[in-house]
Amino acid sequence: MENFSFYSPTYFLFGKDQETKAGEMVKRFGGTRVLIHYGGGSVVRSGLLDRVMKSLDDAGIYHTELGGVKPNPRSGLVYEGIDLGRKEKVNFILAVGGGSVIDSSKAIAAGILYDGDFWDFYSGKHIEKALPVGTVLTIAAAGSEGSPDSVITNENGMFKRGTGSDAIRPAFSILNPALTQTLPPYQTAAGITDIMAHLLERYLTNSKDVVTTDRLIEGLLLSMIEEGPKVIDDPDDYEARANIMWAGMMAHNNSCGVGRSQDWNSHNIEHELSALYDCAHGAGLAITFPAYLTYVWKHDPARLVQLSVRVWGVEDTGDDEKTIMEGIRRYREYLKRIGMPRTLAEVGGSEADIDKLADVACNGDGRDGNLYGFVKLTEEDVKNIYRLML
Amino acid sequence: MENFSFYSPTYFLFGKDQETKAGEMVKRFGGTRVLIHYGGGSVVRSGLLDRVMKSLDDAGIYHTELGGVKPNPRSGLVYEGIDLGRKEKVNFILAVGGGSVIDSSKAIAAGILYDGDFWDFYSGKHIEKALPVGTVLTIAAAGSEGSPDSVITNENGMFKRGTGSDAIRPAFSILNPALTQTLPPYQTAAGITDIMAHLLERYLTNSKDVVTTDRLIEGLLLSMIEEGPKVIDDPDDYEARANIMWAGMMAHNNSCGVGRSQDWNSHNIEHELSALYDCAHGAGLAITFPAYLTYVWKHDPARLVQLSVRVWGVEDTGDDEKTIMEGIRRYREYLKRIGMPRTLAEVGGSEADIDKLADVACNGDGRDGNLYGFVKLTEEDVKNIYRLML
Numbered sequence: 001m002e003n004f005s006f007y008s009p010t011y012f013l014f015g016k017d018q019e020t021k022a023g024e025m026v027k028r029f030g031g032t033r034v035l036i037h038y039g040g041g042s043v044v045r046s047g048l049l050d051r052v053m054k055s056l057d058d059a060g061i062y063h064t065e066l067g068g069v070k071p072n073p074r075s076g077l078v079y080e081g082i083d084l085g086r087k088e089k090v091n092f093i094l095a096v097g098g099g100s101v102i103d104s105s106k107a108i109a110a111g112i113l114y115d116g117d118f119w120d121f122y123s124g125k126h127i128e129k130a131l132p133v134g135t136v137l138t139i140a141a142a143g144s145e146g147s148p149d150s151v152i153t154n155e156n157g158m159f160k161r162g163t164g165s166d167a168i169r170p171a172f173s174i175l176n177p178a179l180t181q182t183l184p185p186y187q188t189a190a191g192i193t194d195i196m197a198h199l200l201e202r203y204l205t206n207s208k209d210v211v212t213t214d215r216l217i218e219g220l221l222l223s224m225i226e227e228g229p230k231v232i233d234d235p236d237d238y239e240a241r242a243n244i245m246w247a248g249m250m251a252h253n254n255s256c257g258v259g260r261s262q263d264w265n266s267h268n269i270e271h272e273l274s275a276l277y278d279c280a281h282g283a284g285l286a287i288t289f290p291a292y293l294t295y296v297w298k299h300d301p302a303r304l305v306q307l308s309v310r311v312w313g314v315e316d317t318g319d320d321e322k323t324i325m326e327g328i329r330r331y332r333e334y335l336k337r338i339g340m341p342r343t344l345a346e347v348g349g350s351e352a353d354i355d356k357l358a359d360v361a362c363n364g365d366g367r368d369g370n371l372y373g374f375v376k377l378t379e380e381d382v383k384n385i386y387r388l389m390l
Numbered sequence: 391m392e393n394f395s396f397y398s399p400t401y402f403l404f405g406k407d408q409e410t411k412a413g414e415m416v417k418r419f420g421g422t423r424v425l426i427h428y429g430g431g432s433v434v435r436s437g438l439l440d441r442v443m444k445s446l447d448d449a450g451i452y453h454t455e456l457g458g459v460k461p462n463p464r465s466g467l468v469y470e471g472i473d474l475g476r477k478e479k480v481n482f483i484l485a486v487g488g489g490s491v492i493d494s495s496k497a498i499a500a501g502i503l504y505d506g507d508f509w510d511f512y513s514g515k516h517i518e519k520a521l522p523v524g525t526v527l528t529i530a531a532a533g534s535e536g537s538p539d540s541v542i543t544n545e546n547g548m549f550k551r552g553t554g555s556d557a558i559r560p561a562f563s564i565l566n567p568a569l570t571q572t573l574p575p576y577q578t579a580a581g582i583t584d585i586m587a588h589l590l591e592r593y594l595t596n597s598k599d600v601v602t603t604d605r606l607i608e609g610l611l612l613s614m615i616e617e618g619p620k621v622i623d624d625p626d627d628y629e630a631r632a633n634i635m636w637a638g639m640m641a642h643n644n645s646c647g648v649g650r651s652q653d654w655n656s657h658n659i660e661h662e663l664s665a666l667y668d669c670a671h672g673a674g675l676a677i678t679f680p681a682y683l684t685y686v687w688k689h690d691p692a693r694l695v696q697l698s699v700r701v702w703g704v705e706d707t708g709d710d711e712k713t714i715m716e717g718i719r720r721y722r723e724y725l726k727r728i729g730m731p732r733t734l735a736e737v738g739g740s741e742a743d744i745d746k747l748a749d750v751a752c753n754g755d756g757r758d759g760n761l762y763g764f765v766k767l768t769e770e771d772v773k774n775i776y777r778l779m780l
Contacts, residue, residue, distance in 0.1 A: 001567075001632040003405025008398060014649065015393025177391075209629035212613040212637045219609030223602040239599035242391040242649065247602045255645060258636065259404065 001210055001259035008253045010146050011172040014246065016238075018174045019136050022052045022094065023059030029132050029171040031092025033062045035085045037105045038096040039069040043138065046182060052096055052136055064088045069097060071281075072153045072160065072274070073104040078118060081108035085131075095135045095170075099142025102135050106150040106168040109133045122152055127165035135173040139180055140245040141191030141282065143198060143252025145173035159365070160271065175249065177241035185232050189338040190282025192228045195248045196221060197285040201264050202257035203307060204374035206300075214306070216256035220247045221311045225334060232338045265373035266292045269385060272357045272364075279347040286340035287347065290332050291388035297324045299375045344389045351390055358382040391600055391649035398643045400536050401562040404636065406628075408564045409526050412442045412484065413449030419522050419561040421482025423452045425475045427495045428486040429459040433528065436572060442486055442526055454478045459487060462664070463494040465544045468508060471498035475521075485525045485560075489532025492525050496540040496558040499523045509551075512542055517555035525563040529570055530635040531581030531672065533588060533642025535563035549755070550661065565639065567631035575622055579728040580672025582618045585638045586611060587675040591654050592647035593697060594764035596690075604696070606646035610637045611701045615724060622728045655763035656682045659775060662747045662754075669737040676730035677737065680722050681778035687714045689765045734779045741780055748772040 011028075013021060026034055034056060036049070043049045044067070056063045066081050085093070085108055095105035110130040111118030121127050137145045144150070148169045151162040180188065203217045223243055230240035250256065266289045273284035297304045301320040308314040308327025316323050332342060341347055349357075362369050362379040371377040377385070401418075403411060416424055424446060426439070433439045434457070446453045456471050475483070475498055485495035500520040501508030511517050527535045534540070538559045541552040570578070593607045613633055620630035640646060656679045663674035687694045691710040698704040698717025706713050722732060731737055739747075752759050752769040761767040767775070 001405070001629060001636075003408065006402040006404065007400075009401075010397075011399075012396040014396065015391070018393065209633070211616050211630075212610065212633040212640075215609035215613040216606060216640070217609075219605035219607075220602065223605040226601050239391060240601075243599070243602040246391075246648065250602070250606070250645065255640065259632070 002207055002261070004258045006254065006258050007166055008146060008169070008255065010170045012146070012175060012249070013172065014175045015242075016176060016178055018176045019048065019051055019179070020055050022134070022136060022174060023055035023057070023061055025172045025174065026056060026061055026092055026094060026134055027059050029092070029134065031061060031094075031132065031134070033088060033090045034064075034092045034094050035081065035088065035090040035108065036063050036065045036094045036096060037069065037081060037101055037108065038065070038067045039098070039101050040067070042182065043096050048136070048138070048179060049096060052094070063094075064090065069101045069104045071100050073100040075119060075152055075154045075156070078104055078107040078111060078152060082111040082118060085112045091131060093131055093133045095133060096138070098137065098139035099144040102133070102137075102142070102144040102170070103150040103152060105133050105135070106130070106144075107152050110165075110168055119154065121163045122154070122161035127163060127167045130165075130167045132171040133168060135170050137173060137175050137179070137245070139183060139187065139191050140241070140248035141194045143195070143248055145170060145175065146249045146253035158275075160275070161365075173249075175245050177238055177245045180241050180245065181236050181238070183235070185235065185339055186283075187280065188231055188235070189228070189340050190280040190286075191248070192224055192244060192338060193282035193286045193335060193340055195244070195251045196224050197266060197282075197289055198251040199256070200289060201267060202260070202262050204263035204303070205260040206374065207260035210260045213256050213258065213260055218310050220251055220256065223247050225311070228334070228338050263374040265371050265375070265377060268371050269361055269382060272361045273344075273347060273349070275360075276353065276357065277347045277349055283341055283347060286335045287342060287344060287389050288385075290328050290335070291385050293328050293331075294325075294388055295381070295385045296375045297321075344386070351387070354383055354386045357386055392597055392651070394648045396644065396648050397556055398536060398559070398645065400560045402536070402565060402639070403562065404565045405632075406566060406568055408566045409438065409441055409569070410445050412524070412526060412564060413445035413447070413451055415562045415564065416446060416451055416482055416484060416524055417449050419482070419524065421451060421484075421522065421524070423478060423480045424454070424482045424484050425471065425478065425480040425498065426453050426455045426484045426486060427459065427471060427491055427498065428455070428457045429488070429491050430457070432572070433486050438526070438528070438569060439486060442484070453484075454480065459491045459494045461490050461670075462543045462550065463490040465509060465542055465546070468494055468497040468501060468542060472501040472508060475502045481521060483521055483523045485523060486528070488527065488529035489534040492523070492527075492532070492534040492560070493540040493542060495523050495525070496520070496534075497542050500555075500558055509544065511553045512544070512551035517553060517557045520555075520557045522561040523558060525560050527563060527565050527569070527635070529573060529577065529581050530631070530638035531584045533585070533638055535560060535565065536639040536643035550665070563639075565635050567628055567635045570631050570635065571626050571628070573625070575625065575729055576673075577670065578621055578625070579618070579730050580670040581638070582614055582634060582728060583672035583676045583725060583730055585634070585641045586614050587656060587672075587679055588641040589646070590679060591657060592650065592652050594653035594693070595650040596764065597650035600650045603646050603648065603650055608700050610641055610646065613637050615701070618724070618728050653764035655761050655765070655767060658761050659751055659772060662751045663734075663737060663739065665750075666743065666747065667737045667739055673731055673737060676725045677732060677734060677779050678775075680718050680725070681775050683718050683721075684715075684778055685771070685775045686765045687711075734776070741777070744773055744776045747776050
């Protein structure tokens, strides 16, 4: 195991009706003037925004609102939020939504306290301080409710960049599984796929002797396999929603990823899919991850056999390739079962796009023509992986 | 899943030589005048205390020291620490040791800021504030490095009481697995047994549909089963020590116990063993837990079958009793393998003590004649469980 630090100071309030305690939580963490940041109409239509505002009103907390966050949140709205936050002299940002809303809120929280352009933080500058951020989560997926990360799309060129700092870890996160019951099945499934991908990116390690974190990851994957189909069949299955929601946080706050190298090649390969085809990130991962595993398994057959046997319940016959391929087949079956796509064509792609996809993946963002993770991938490797998605 | 809150704000620094960063960490959390609290001679003999003091010196941090913490830490030393801390105007407590040292440090940290008798906090009063506590952990066992809990023995009557408050969660904890390599095998094994008991107390729940936390607990138990014998056979197996140390923290910071009722009957039954025979808490648990499981399995055969099958690798033949008994047999085999006792006699007890043990367990500490957890136990039940330890 490698040396590491682990810090997850977020106060989690989990369960039914917990959003009614938003005001109490804001107060606990020192907020007196709050910018409530949210996305589209669903938090308005569902009455969630009203409930949160009422909770702040009841606690005597001043608040102002900024909606309009889109998936793959944009820099333009961050600037708007920073201006509004300064004008209103807010000292707390409350995100009501999913990963995009939370990431946008983190950017605003850091930007308000910074004299320069907030984009500096997404171009390499470390965030030293930020206003406290609270979240009321509405989808189990990105894990931003418990992470130090934020990803924003720069509208001046439409490229995505990320940043990470303990300063933008949420002060509190309210996780009410019932709030996810109104999600369309496809979004629910994309969230599940994203959570599983966060686990697999950590599972694909070159670190040795990482038994405890291996077992934690396997346990979370097994729980997703068990609970995923339940919520697809019955969107109102609160208990399954709850299990998925806690797993989603645990998958990405890194308690199961400490002390080991991690992969993230699949995320880098997928990114171009959601950028080009505007598909859900989780849907892109459903296409990418099985193809990636098929291509790279020879790098460490023992690890991939372990995954097949322990997570997908495949019998280890001693034929590694057979065992691993059966595991990948079951992974694909599972993704199909919950309604995720399997091929590029299903999200509007075709073979003709592959050169361009691989070029951006390997040479965009200042990359050197390769991707680095569990294995090093050349541009040709990446093309081969995209071909496996046809 | 039941509603819950979860808060684990401790900054963990994990790995080789991390104790040399003690000064840096104390500074990060605002300490300028530090009381270093420790136990017996081993931290002195090993040079650990010197390394920690040098780290504080290098950071320009004033420190004073108080040693002498014993297992089952005593109130007398807490009063001494409070007096010394006030006299020296310390603003930070640094625990260098295991669970007893950390628990004593937490008591001092709360006591220094309190006008009354610190024992009030161990008699029901909630700790509202405390000096920040840091830890340099030397044994994987109690989990106090990541918990809000502290247990102290009152010397005026020799009875134990516990308290819990977010105010005494450690600000940071330094976990260097190499520091545990010098432990005698028996202490190492008792620590492992304690960690597994923390997991089993959470596993034995009456909450339904807790798939994710079930899987997390099972994963941690599986990692202990794999790693435990390794460190018994080779005390210098750093990697196995590391896996056990992270599992020990995760077992008790409650990330795998949230949203579910927990048991803790076995801890209550064991407590009288370590009190009467002065055996290691872990050794007492090794005697208690298999006996307890044997007695209570009929309360929820499905859960116990699940434990046998998933954790102990027993084949589910459909005969619940057989499957469960085979799981308990394997648990006992494992405990024997790592050197733990099986019977009361092995820690100096006998049948003649049982009435007294059961009386204190059921009627001591203001109890009403019963124990409450996964199942309700009458005094007669508790006697029967003690008889299973003969």
